[in-house]
Amino acid sequence: MSVVDVAARAGVSLGTVSNVLNRPDRVAPATRDRVMQAIRELGFVRNEAARQLRAGRSRTIGLVVLDVGNPFFTDLAKGVETTAGKSGLSVILCNSNDDDDREQHYLSLLQEQRAFGILITPVGKVTAAMEAIRRSGTPVVLVDRGSTRRQCSVSVNDRYGGELAVAHLISQGHKRIGFVGGPMSINQVSERLAGAHAAMRSADLAEDSLVVIETPRLDVASGRATGDELAALPARRRPTAVFCANDLLALGLLQDTIRRQKSVPGDLAIVGYDDIDFAAASAVPLTSVRQPRAQLGQAAMELLLEEASLADGHQHRQIVFEPELVVRESTTG
Amino acid sequence: MSVVDVAARAGVSLGTVSNVLNRPDRVAPATRDRVMQAIRELGFVRNEAARQLRAGRSRTIGLVVLDVGNPFFTDLAKGVETTAGKSGLSVILCNSNDDDDREQHYLSLLQEQRAFGILITPVGKVTAAMEAIRRSGTPVVLVDRGSTRRQCSVSVNDRYGGELAVAHLISQGHKRIGFVGGPMSINQVSERLAGAHAAMRSADLAEDSLVVIETPRLDVASGRATGDELAALPARRRPTAVFCANDLLALGLLQDTIRRQKSVPGDLAIVGYDDIDFAAASAVPLTSVRQPRAQLGQAAMELLLEEASLADGHQHRQIVFEPELVVRESTTG
DNA sequence: AAAATTTGCTGAAACCTTTCACTTCTGATC
């Protein structure tokens, strides 16, 4: 069943049916009603595949994130989705799960679907595949990740965020500080670590006073596992405070620390990153570095739309938000 | 650029290119290599829209959930996605946000895209739109929601879960118990409430010993707001324990209770529902009713595939999982 | 009244893939 059937039933040409669907104002009201009636009677539903084929591009944008299980990304996704919806675009949420292959897989998929555009938080570097997609005319905006002039991006100053977190710990009197996060191939992680180092230097603390514990992933389970590593350290090397690269890690570590009957922040102060909703509701409310999640999504989507509309004369832009430290009990007993 | 260009470059017919793409074994190795080479040289990417148009249905399934911000649903989504991936299907995650209109919107969208199938946790009743989609030949499986014989569904016994939760509170000596959840139009909520009532009856407690507080949504903010309502109750009416219809509510309420300097479970015992990862990491580790989230997703996807393959002779099935009570400190000081 | 413009509608062409009936060729069998 197709526009042809609708046209037959309404006694008009198929071109007119298409006009009713896409430019109703160009059709005489009487005709329009007749067509609408036929559509209703036949239960006609537009075939999006045919539309796309004809149009050459779809009305779907792909949002590729590192972890849908992380509330940071779902909040970001909400911002994207709301903004996209206003332009009649839908969002397909893809979970790369920190995995290069999955990322690659989703990129191919989006390319085959002739996605309207792609928002991506890359697992590692910006790959050749991404470059190729961009060159083929599909707008690509980097999310939660800075970029060079040759690409649009929306990010939060991760280095500064790391600095904020560690400077705060230092101001609380800590001198041996741990950094928990990984893999280092994730840009956000290495930037936050760089910020941590910078804060140490500013306070004239020795390089090796920052104990770096690399985790395989940025999730709650990895955070819990970190408890063992910390406990295994000789007391004089063991940090009195840690900065976790995200809240999931921090919550996991917090949970494990309490399980070991240690006090937070007494025995170990903890700072997280992202300030997800659960951070405030945790065993000990978590000090965290807040990022404007929804705004980030909105800004990214707006950049994408801008790039899509000004196809040629588009000037790539890099938007950088500033993070904010939210102090709670996990660092101030 | 299309198969035609590839064919021209490789010096074969377009039918052969298609064969290389879809049934490589039917093409002589030499020819196959030549075609592959041409594909690489031209950077050819299959047009999914054209495939779909030809095939009549897409390779995408829609998963419509009530709240992507709820880890329960993202865990469920992971189960769905993994299982779908094995059959070469992709998943588009749609967030109805407890809103009828949004649900309707997404259903239309999926219908226009000729989705391979739909997994949905309906906001309210099973609507005429859903029926229509099913009749049009698209498999629809209800998720986290039971159904009649006329439809496939995968659910968890919510009534029993409610019973477990409240029976546990009663066993801890509580006699005035609160139920927090809403809106009641959400099936899971009313079922869990029904279970709560059943538990009260079994213990010979009066009907009005169960104080029902209806919330507008099932999120952390609504949970926090419930603190006010509880505080406003006269002491002799105020429950000593509450059962929250999900963990987000429970975490919100927990947070607010602690803010008021009350003790959990001393002044108020709290049971949640879902046992999301954050439940164990909260201020006071939360007693909760665990649901097999990933399994739920997997089972739903399998039912969908079954329904899709046996189009005609398909016998609708209803799978019901049993929930499990996980006791933690929020109910056992 | 004639000319010009606007309005309303038509229908063929294009978008790209897959399928399938068909042809051609190679090698084997009797």
Place this chain on the structure above:
DNA sequence: GATCAGAAGTGAAAGGTTTCAGCAAATTTT
């Protein structure tokens, strides 16, 4: 040497939408 079977490849048709040049009628302008 004729017949047959199988392998390899061909190319037209179908699938549903949108666009656009073009046509006829109605309306306005000269």
